[in-house]
Amino acid sequence: MNSETLVNYNHSHALTILYYEVLRHFRVVTEYIRSRPIILVKLDTNFMSEENLAFVPRKPSENPIEKIEYLPKFLSHLKTQQNLLENRPVLEAALLDTSHIEGFNALKRAAHRHNVAALTLPPLSPPVFSVPSFRFFVFDMKTGGIYDDKKDRNISIKATIWPEGHQLLNEDERLSPIGAFGFPNANNSFIARLPDNTPPVPWSGIEMIKIYISIGNQKTGHDISFSHITITGIDENGLPTKLVDKNYEAEGGHLVLGNSDSIRLWTFRPLTPPPSPPPPRPFEEIEDDAKINELIGHLRYHRAHYSRALYLNQNTAERARQLNEIKLLHDATLLEKVENRPLEMLGDFIAYPCANSDWARTIKGVIDRLPLLDDQKLDERLVTLPTRGIFAEAKLGHCNASEEIDNNRFWDWQQSPIPHMAPDIAAIQAGQHLLKDMNLQSSSIPQSMVNIVNPSAAPDPTGLAAAMNVFGTPNIFRDMSGRAEVADLLKKLSDNSISIAEAANKAKEIQAKYGGDSVSSAGKGNGGGGRASSSVGGPRARPTEPSAANRDLHDMMNLTGNAVNRNLMSPETAQELTEQAFREAYTPESLFQNIANHGQQPPAHPAQQGGVTDVFLQSIATVNFTNSTDIDNFFQNRTNQHFIDWFNTTLAGKGDWIHKRIAGDTPQILKQRFTNFWDNIPIIFGGQIGLIQFVCLMSLAINEINGNLISKTEQGRGGRAGHKGLAYFFDPIKDVKGSYNVAPNKTALECFNNNEFIKEHGHLKLGTQLQKTKDAVWNETKYPSQFLTDENPDINGFIMQADFYKYRGRGIIQITWRNAYEQLVNFIKTGYTGASPIILKYRNAWQNLTNDSVLWRSTTGDWDHLFGDFEFVCYSINVFNHWKGDFLTLNLTADELNGQGRGSIYNVGLKMNGKTYAATFRRRVIQILDALGNQQPASSSGGGVGNTPETITL
Numbered sequence: 001m002n003s004e005t006l007v008n009y010n011h012s013h014a015l016t017i018l019y020y021e022v023l024r025h026f027r028v029v030t031e032y033i034r035s036r037p038i039i040l041v042k043l044d045t046n047f048m049s050e051e052n053l054a055f056v057p058r059k060p061s062e063n064p065i066e067k068i069e070y071l072p073k074f075l076s077h078l079k080t081q082q083n084l085l086e087n088r089p090v091l092e093a094a095l096l097d098t099s100h101i102e103g104f105n106a107l108k109r110a111a112h113r114h115n116v117a118a119l120t121l122p123p124l125s126p127p128v129f130s131v132p133s134f135r136f137f138v139f140d141m142k143t144g145g146i147y148d149d150k151k152d153r154n155i156s157i158k159a160t161i162w163p164e165g166h167q168l169l170n171e172d173e174r175l176s177p178i179g180a181f182g183f184p185n186a187n188n189s190f191i192a193r194l195p196d197n198t199p200p201v202p203w204s205g206i207e208m209i210k211i212y213i214s215i216g217n218q219k220t221g222h223d224i225s226f227s228h229i230t231i232t233g234i235d236e237n238g239l240p241t242k243l244v245d246k247n248y249e250a251e252g253g254h255l256v257l258g259n260s261d262s263i264r265l266w267t268f269r270p271l272t273p274p275p276s277p278p279p280p281r282p283f284e285e286i287e288d289d290a291k292i293n294e295l296i297g298h299l300r301y302h303r304a305h306y307s308r309a310l311y312l313n314q315n316t317a318e319r320a321r322q323l324n325e326i327k328l329l330h331d332a333t334l335l336e337k338v339e340n341r342p343l344e345m346l347g348d349f350i351a352y353p354c355a356n357s358d359w360a361r362t363i364k365g366v367i368d369r370l371p372l373l374d375d376q377k378l379d380e381r382l383v384t385l386p387t388r389g390i391f392a393e394a395k396l397g398h399c400n401a402s403e404e405i406d407n408n409r410f411w412d413w414q415q416s417p418i419p420h421m422a423p424d425i426a427a428i429q430a431g432q433h434l435l436k437d438m439n440l441q442s443s444s445i446p447q448s449m450v451n452i453v454n455p456s457a458a459p460d461p462t463g464l465a466a467a468m469n470v471f472g473t474p475n476i477f478r479d480m481s482g483r484a485e486v487a488d489l490l491k492k493l494s495d496n497s498i499s500i501a502e503a504a505n506k507a508k509e510i511q512a513k514y515g516g517d518s519v520s521s522a523g524k525g526n527g528g529g530g531r532a533s534s535s536v537g538g539p540r541a542r543p544t545e546p547s548a549a550n551r552d553l554h555d556m557m558n559l560t561g562n563a564v565n566r567n568l569m570s571p572e573t574a575q576e577l578t579e580q581a582f583r584e585a586y587t588p589e590s591l592f593q594n595i596a597n598h599g600q601q602p603p604a605h606p607a608q609q610g611g612v613t614d615v616f617l618q619s620i621a622t623v624n625f626t627n628s629t630d631i632d633n634f635f636q637n638r639t640n641q642h643f644i645d646w647f648n649t650t651l652a653g654k655g656d657w658i659h660k661r662i663a664g665d666t667p668q669i670l671k672q673r674f675t676n677f678w679d680n681i682p683i684i685f686g687g688q689i690g691l692i693q694f695v696c697l698m699s700l701a702i703n704e705i706n707g708n709l710i711s712k713t714e715q716g717r718g719g720r721a722g723h724k725g726l727a728y729f730f731d732p733i734k735d736v737k738g739s740y741n742v743a744p745n746k747t748a749l750e751c752f753n754n755n756e757f758i759k760e761h762g763h764l765k766l767g768t769q770l771q772k773t774k775d776a777v778w779n780e781t782k783y784p785s786q787f788l789t790d791e792n793p794d795i796n797g798f799i800m801q802a803d804f805y806k807y808r809g810r811g812i813i814q815i816t817w818r819n820a821y822e823q824l825v826n827f828i829k830t831g832y833t834g835a836s837p838i839i840l841k842y843r844n845a846w847q848n849l850t851n852d853s854v855l856w857r858s859t860t861g862d863w864d865h866l867f868g869d870f871e872f873v874c875y876s877i878n879v880f881n882h883w884k885g886d887f888l889t890l891n892l893t894a895d896e897l898n899g900q901g902r903g904s905i906y907n908v909g910l911k912m913n914g915k916t917y918a919a920t921f922r923r924r925v926i927q928i929l930d931a932l933g934n935q936q937p938a939s940s941s942g943g944g945v946g947n948t949p950e951t952i953t954l
Contacts, residue, residue, distance in 0.1 A: 103295025144225030570735030611898035662707035725789030764797030
């Protein structure tokens with residue numbers, strides 16, 4: 001074995017070792033040799049059944065060669081854990097999942113705990129809950145509005161406990177003294193006791209307390225009323241227990257008695273104490289039970305497999321007993337007819353070798369009369385098996401983890417190698433370190449550095465005259481660059497006096513005349529316009545540095561990328577600059593070569609480069625989506641991924657999707673919102689859609705709201721430098737957005753002078769100051785600096801109701817402008833037929849108003865509330881689509897889809913954000929379709945739709 005040191009000098013190379021498996025091929029021949037008779041015995045092989053172990057032989061058959069069937073329940077004894085342990089060796093050897101071995105160990109521990117518990121004394125009984133007993137009782141009787149207890153016509157009470165029958169006593173037989181009930185709404189409290197020599201009465205023996213009320217002198221109409229009666233028992237420990245709590249007043253009135261009568265009051269019953277909770281089981285026992293259940297569940301699920309293992313490994317003596325108990329005719333048993341040696345289990349049958357010669361001849365005769373089976377014919381095949389060891393091959397590859405060369409940093413490690421090897425350690429040298437003899441002699445003075453040099457002779461005037469005459473020769477320095485010929489050729493191309501093919505031939509002649517580098521150098525000059533020396537096709541890269549063109553383009557892309565990230569440049573501007581730099585990087589030589597490759601083909605329009613192919617349209621002709629499930633099934637079948645995962649992995653951040661991806665929440669929430677939105681296809685489109693319609697609307701959502709598919713209201717909090725808050729909507733921002741204080745919105749000045757607007761919003765903050773204002777600044781597109789820009793109703797409430805802020809972008813596709821919101825108002829009033837309480841609320845409120853009045857009176861909060869309803873968000877896309885000429889309805893032919901008219905992909909972007917966005921939108925959609933299999937057709941001339949590398953404009 002050799003060991004070497006590998007050093008990576010950042011050359012973007014990697015060593016790839018490919019391992020190959022070496023196979024051997026065997027010729028295997030299978031042929032029928034012989035057969036022997038067997039007997040199939042029917043058994044019940046469900047060893048996990050709950051039936052007991054018993055043999056139930058069937059009646060012997062009259063036909064000696066008929067199958068002998070019986071139903072032995074020989075394996076059902078395994079229902080007990082003990083029998084599972086007894087058969088553990090067999091079951092464990094046949095386990096399909098070795099993780100269940102721990103289940104047998106858990107069974108053993110559980111059985112041991114059971115045996116220990118059987119020999120352990122039972123725990124002591126819990127203490128018996130005692131019921132309190134009472135000797136004294138407290139009566140609280142509150143009178144109502146009727147009372148009269150005087151000496152000559154007093155009211156007395158007596159009380160008796162039932163079912164014991166003890167009468168409660170005070171000083172005498174009566175409990176209340178004379179005059180006790182002499183005041184209205186007064187509580188009268190009495191203490192009663194059991195008679196002498198009467199033991200305390202337990203609570204369980206007091207079911208009812210009967211109070212007898214005696215009203216004296218009833219002829220005078222004497223009566224009494226009670227509002228609340230409470231009886232409390234005092235136990236032997238002096239603790240109170242409430243037995244009766246009767247509140248007549250709470251039940252709606254008072255108990256009024258006009259004659260002597262009895263009141264029967266049922267007592268509260270003693271509560272039964274809850275049983276003592278069982279002691280908590282140790283975690284080890286719970287875990288063992290879980291493992292046992294998993295093992296038993298596994299055995300039940302694969303009962304056929306384990307039945308076979310158990311039966312084929314059954315004890316010979318036990319199997320002989322079972323076979324001997326199967327009775328046949330003439331007192332014979334099955335054990336006499338077969339060998340006690342099972343061969344295989346086939347379903348519910350066990351195959352035994354036939355040991356009876358009569359049965360064997362009968363079986364063989366039947367087999368001989370049958371045709372030769374396919375399994376008995378000669379079979380020959382090749383079997384491939386791997387050999388021991390592998391074969392390895394090393395190849396030089398490319399490392400995809402290398403960093404790109406950044407000219408702002410040092411990268412050329414060949415000029416400064418990595419010191420990967422440690423210096424050798426010098427050997428120790430022995431010896432004495434003595435000072436050498438010092439020379440104390442003074443040194444001599446050095447010679448002077450001043451030298452006298454004689455001047456050189458002047459040139460010979462006679463000889464120089466001949467050289468000066470040479471410079472006077474006309475055209476002595478001939479132009480070797482061919483610049484004049486190139487300029488003439490370009491002039492002819494510009495005025496169409498020469499064809500493209502003739503220009504190509506002329507370019508080849510110029511190249512042949514001035515050499516391979518002459519035409520390239522024709523672009524050079526002192527004017528600074530040429531880039532031949534630092535462009536594609538210029539000098540090749542040397543081993544120690546990249547080509548100048550690559551370095552310049554790389555630096556430029558870094559600069560534009562940083563500018564986009566810092567919001568100093570829009571992505572569209574950066575893309576335009578990059579494309580222009582690539583076009584200018586071509587030398588005249590490569591330019592002419594490009595012209596020659598194009599031949600007579602006319603230049604392609606930028607909007608027509610790339611496109612949907614007829615082959616791709618045919619392949620998706622039957623793809624229709626009705627809900628999110630259809631979409632998910634399509635992308636799972638096509639890409640093995642959900643659309644969100646596929647887009648973020650395959651397209652996000654690449655090509656025309658640079659700086660774009662589906663984001664804003666967790667993947668689970670994003671996918672749930674995706675499902676909720678696309679389940680509303682019937683609302684959004686009015687019916688099912690095709691693949692390209694899905695891609696178009698999803699591309700709009702990714703551009704507008706990062707594909708989050710949740711309604712979003714345009715906010716100015718982030719804004720741009722100098723355009724924060726309300727100023728973000730009021731001001732135009734270069735390469736970002738225009739002002740919203742222009743038509744089709746009403747300007748803020750128009751709003752502040754409209755009577756309906758003032759009536760509805762004049763009470764808001766700044767309403768008194770700004771209504772009926774004549775300040776023309778509110779008619780401009782620069783937010784007035786004297787006003788704050790906070791999006792806060794307590795600061796700018798009146799301003800925030802103006803059109804430039806109220807009718808800003810909302811929803812999935814950011815619907816903007818007053819005229820678009822007017823379509824939504826009309827839909828709410830006349831077109832909605834659903835049951836959304838939010839939409840119905842505004843339909844009822846706006847039903848009797850004109851659309852224009854609604855637009856003046858509605859508030860920013862109203863529209864935020866409406867766009868917070870998901871059903872309205874879906875309908876808003878439908879309404880906007882119809883208003884814009886059904887731009888989401890696409891044509892079905894490639895020419896129409898790739899064009900710029902109605903039904904084209906370009907038209908979708910045009911209707912949303914104008915021409916600049918339309919071209920970008922179309923390229924983004926085509927990029928998605930290309931990733932789904934929309935292959936562009938090849939062309940031998942280098943042209944064709946989707947394959948033109950450069951648009952030539954002369």
